[in-house]
Amino acid sequence: VVARYKKMRGMNVLSPMGFDSFGLPAENAAIKGGMHPRTSTLNNISTMKRQLAQWGVEYDWEREVVSCLPEYYKWTQWIFLKLYEKGLAYKKKAFVNWCPSCKTVLANEQVVNGHCERCDTEVTQKDLEQWFFRITGYAERLLADLGKLTEWPERVKTMQRNWIGKSEGVEIDFKIDGADDILKCFTTRIDTIYGATFIALAPEHPLVNRLVKGQKDEAAINGAIEKMRAESKMERSDAAVEKEGVFTGRHVINPVNGEKVPIWVANYILMDYGAGAIMAVPAHDERDFEFAKKYKLPIKVVIDDPKGPLDAATMKEAYVEEGVIVNSGKFNGLPSQDTVKKIALYFEENKFGKRQVQYRLRDWLISRQRYWGAPIPIVNCPKCGIVPVPEKDLPVLLPEDVEFRPTGESPLKFSKEFVNAKCPKCGGPATRETDTMDTFVDSSWYFLRYISPKSSDRPFETELVNRWLPVDQYIGGIEHAILHLLYSRFISKFLYDIKTISFDEPFRNLF
Numbered sequence: 001v002v003a004r005y006k007k008m009r010g011m012n013v014l015s016p017m018g019f020d021s022f023g024l025p026a027e028n029a030a031i032k033g034g035m036h037p038r039t040s041t042l043n044n045i046s047t048m049k050r051q052l053a054q055w056g057v058e059y060d061w062e063r064e065v066v067s068c069l070p071e072y073y074k075w076t077q078w079i080f081l082k083l084y085e086k087g088l089a090y091k092k093k094a095f096v097n098w099c100p101s102c103k104t105v106l107a108n109e110q111v112v113n114g115h116c117e118r119c120d121t122e123v124t125q126k127d128l129e130q131w132f133f134r135i136t137g138y139a140e141r142l143l144a145d146l147g148k149l150t151e152w153p154e155r156v157k158t159m160q161r162n163w164i165g166k167s168e169g170v171e172i173d174f175k176i177d178g179a180d181d182i183l184k185c186f187t188t189r190i191d192t193i194y195g196a197t198f199i200a201l202a203p204e205h206p207l208v209n210r211l212v213k214g215q216k217d218e219a220a221i222n223g224a225i226e227k228m229r230a231e232s233k234m235e236r237s238d239a240a241v242e243k244e245g246v247f248t249g250r251h252v253i254n255p256v257n258g259e260k261v262p263i264w265v266a267n268y269i270l271m272d273y274g275a276g277a278i279m280a281v282p283a284h285d286e287r288d289f290e291f292a293k294k295y296k297l298p299i300k301v302v303i304d305d306p307k308g309p310l311d312a313a314t315m316k317e318a319y320v321e322e323g324v325i326v327n328s329g330k331f332n333g334l335p336s337q338d339t340v341k342k343i344a345l346y347f348e349e350n351k352f353g354k355r356q357v358q359y360r361l362r363d364w365l366i367s368r369q370r371y372w373g374a375p376i377p378i379v380n381c382p383k384c385g386i387v388p389v390p391e392k393d394l395p396v397l398l399p400e401d402v403e404f405r406p407t408g409e410s411p412l413k414f415s416k417e418f419v420n421a422k423c424p425k426c427g428g429p430a431t432r433e434t435d436t437m438d439t440f441v442d443s444s445w446y447f448l449r450y451i452s453p454k455s456s457d458r459p460f461e462t463e464l465v466n467r468w469l470p471v472d473q474y475i476g477g478i479e480h481a482i483l484h485l486l487y488s489r490f491i492s493k494f495l496y497d498i499k500t501i502s503f504d505e506p507f508r509n510l511f
């Protein structure tokens, strides 16, 4: 409708259509139908094209893009290589989301309330070596540039803002009593430092073992910690879940008053946020309050309600609002909100810690142990290590004759012909990377390909792309808010940075 209207107004309209056709949905459908994903995908494409033609939808079919064909995914692999070249694609071992039904890892963005975005199975954690894109390096720009997107729905921008989750606070260096170690804690409420009555560490915190070693009930403490480690991340981040913890027998020194503060390990502290350790202020934080009540830890009021003083002995819940600072030495009487910065500076001057910005956003996990995707263009050489496939050797073709049913390992692993390769660097025998890329990588740049869908020597024609794009009118569902719409913004910014396009936001108007 929009395209037709604009055309009738005499505008130059480019209205293309294409098929984002790699990935789990297409592959799962093929398995269900007992067909090869290629056959079933191409069949579906021709059915859809016939239907669209019958409706009389005016698309420019000369510009059709099909992401599962080599002439397209060659360039998806090219983008991977460019990211690798700039240090923005890397491999690391980490606890990652695993869907036991789809038998593959998932990106954080593909886990919805702890369940797989595709099949709704509960996601578990697995310690695996995987490929990531360093989207966190773009966190600040992805956040700040939301301000440029004046024609985007507020709701989508809010979802992206929350997903990126910027927090400004202080990383405190606590000295551990009777040791040389420093324990770092991240807080957004440094104004409550005098109210810290215990420290809480994530059960996975690297200092835990050293702290507990030699304590008289070491075995019991370790048992309790093991139990917490076994709880799922999903459970542990749920505010409603029962708080569990154990005292390590050790203390830190609070730098502002020299007080000894006991160190606990607690299930509600997550290792992959902030420092994986907190100063707990039960009087002013709900979770800390619940924990302190359960384990009979002291509660100390340091922010008073302007409506009347608080009494730690009778408080029924934490007071989490702003107020007047009390019981806090030289900061007494100051308004809590305006004093955060002052105390942060005081910490920096005295080398008690430093101001820090944290993001919730994590790097984008892009490798999948599934068949129907673009192979990651990497060769592993016993001599040279990880070696990128040279651009001239692209595409790395997806083999057609493999058993593609998911087993938990990439089906490409079982194709000798695919796996065995020559190292591009030393020419010696090597093996190919067998994971495929997340289908959201394919769709993070397709709008650029519409401009010159048949270019065979480059992903897109920069000059034409700069003339037509950013997209004037983009239409899509809310389910893409923190997936496709975030990934496309990231990849556009990257392509802008390597000077292949002249704009760094891909979609002007979003409906």
Ligand code: ANZ
Residues within 6 Å of the ligand: 167, 186, 187, 188, 189, 192, 202, 268, 269, 270, 271, 272, 273, 274, 275, 276, 277, 278, 279, 280, 281, 284, 285, 358
């Ligand atoms: C002391 C404090 C006092 C806090 C207070 C809050 C209220 P956001 O806004 O999400 O960044 N925190 C820090 N790291 C954590 C982790 N790894 N796992 C669980 N909780 C963590 O929240 C920052 C606050 O969340 C931090 O500030 C810390 O608790 C907690 F009255 O520190 B606060």
Ligand code: ZN
Residues within 6 Å of the ligand: 099, 100, 101, 102, 103, 116, 117, 118, 119, 120, 121
């Ligand atoms: Zn699944």
